[in-house]
Amino acid sequence: MKCILAKKIEMSQVYRPDGTVIPVTLVQAGPCVVTQVKTQDKDGYVAVQLGFLNAKRLNKPMEGHLKDLPKLKIVREFRLPSAGELKKGDVLEAAIFEPGETIEVTGRSKGKGFQGVVKRHGFHGQPASHGHKDQLRMPGSIGAGGVQRVFKGLRMAGRMGDENVTVKNLNVVEVRDGGILAIKGAIPGGRNGIIAIQTVK
Structure with a gap:
């Protein structure tokens, strides 16, 4: 993949x-530097971590993580079925x-x-006539009276x-x-x- x-x-x-x-x-697209390769044995899952775009400065934890690598602004991880032959420091291009x-x-x-x-x-709003006033884009009722609460996710x-x-x-x-x-x-x-x-x- x-x-x-x-x-x-x-x-x-x-x-x-x-x-x-x-x-x-x-x-x-790219160039992206492989900053870490995670394995099933060591990390419990297989993934590759990519770094993108040069950064002016980094915080101390990221400096340690990117030791011996360029300063990178964006770091993201991709879960893969297998890492193949990728290793830390490899560069991926759009090609x-x-x-x-x-x-x-x-x-x-x-x-x-x-x-x-x-x-x-995507609600349709209320009708403009039949007794309605200033309610064109209002939500309307938010539930029945007997329940005495508003359902989650409404x-x-x-x-x-x-x-x-x-x-x-x-x-x-x-x-x-x-x-x-x-x-x-x-x-x-x-x-x-x-x-x-x-x-x-």
Whole structure:
């Protein structure tokens, strides 16, 4: 299984020879440094830890963890069936991916702030007439009177977005020079957001 960290650049288009247009997201994938390889015997599970983007300074625990390695800003871990021949200090580039490969992308979605039930949960709101006033986007009843409490998980207004979102079954359209990947479709987050890419298990 292949994995890499990337930075979202922007959305664009790719034209096929037959004239069809494919919407793509361009990302700067890698170079990523393998900072640790976890094994079943030592750690209880198999994973590889990757570091991405150079950092100006590190705190003391991270300095010790990245001893003999470059200063890295982002460190993420990927669970794998097996680590293969990867070892600490190896560098992963975008070239490990090939056009046509199916991948899944995890990113941090854009934060929307405190939103009401219409935007957050798709409620239809209230009718504009028949005795209603100033209630167009209100949630309505939040439960029966006899229960005397509000059930947990009831959909209400609240903070929306700014959470980890994984989009599956995306395709790599192009692998360009300079570590640029063109991925079909949209991926979570804004520009310059950090995303994790891995092939489908």
